[in-house]
Amino acid sequence: MINPSDINLSQFITNWYGPRDSPKTFLGPEYSWLPRPLREWHALASQWTRPIIADNKMIPLMEISPREGKAIFMTDSSRDWLWSFDASNPSQVYDAELHHPWEPCSESLEELLIHTTIREGVNNANxxxxxxxxxxxxxxxxxxxxxxxxxxxxxxxxxxxxxxxxxxxxxxxxxxxxxxxxxxxxxxxxxxxxxxxxxxxxxxxxxxxxxxxx
The missing domain is CATH 3.30.310 (TATA-Binding Protein)
Structure with missing residues (x-):
């Protein structure tokens, strides 16, 4: 078994999508409330013009806001399945089908972002x-x-x-x-x-x- 924490996401993206071809996006202090893994993922992905996530949809950081204690950061392509983090405990991730109750995910936010990126490698492969x-x-x-x-x-x-x-x-x-x-x-x-x-x-x-x- 490969431990997700052992995956070098930057190296995987480079192997899969080629060298960086865009400057790294600077995230100002207005994004400091967002969880570190999410900020770091967006900063990393910004260095490629080709979308790293194509099947699911990452919510732009400027559009993320807490609602009833949850902040949605990703949806599936139809927006019928949602992922959020707990605004008071950002390491806790939840998912839910639209109009259904949130349920805790089995992965941390950092692992879920790695999981999403690797899984979508198939959809984005040549x-x-x-x-x-x-x-x-x-x-x-x-x-x-x-x-x-x-x-x-x-x-x-x-x-x-x-x-x-x-x-x-x-x-x-x-x-x-x-x-x-x-x-x-x-x-x-x-x-x-x-x-x-x-x-x-x-x-x-x-x-x-x-x-x-x-």
Missing amino acids: SFRLCPEVKVDLIPQIIAPTTEVAFGEWRWPVPGYRTFMSEFLVINVGPAPSFQASDDPRCSFWSIEAGSNHQDHLAYLDKLGINWMK
Whole structure:
């Protein structure tokens, strides 16, 4: 297992998106109330013109404000799922479906930001392989070049997703759509999302007889 705290996020972003091509955004004192991990993430991401987060949406710092003790800092693309931090205890993160109660996340704010950045590497990769239903007995071959990251459990998009990575690969493994409503742990199919910025590192997947979307 890879400990999320051991991931050098700056190095990952550089490997994935190339060298910095924009000056670092200066955050004035008006943002000092925001949690340090969130300020540092935005300052880091500002150094690339290419969006680091494309599927989910990061709320611009100037638009973040507490409401009933919670400050929303990220949503999914449809804004139907929200993430917030506790204004009085910023290290505590919550998530909720729109119009539903907030529930505590299993990750700290710092880990959740790392998790989001790594997970979205697949969506932003130059090359990718997607398949909504892969036989479970093929999973070991798919993840063989990678190591699982010990991220906390997410409820979005559905529980049960796991992330694996290497220097050149990010692979998300989750319940297949046809089994997402099932509590059966023996589900025989899983959804696979694999991405790399080097086509050669995905070539082994094309030899497994899977009907990949590319």
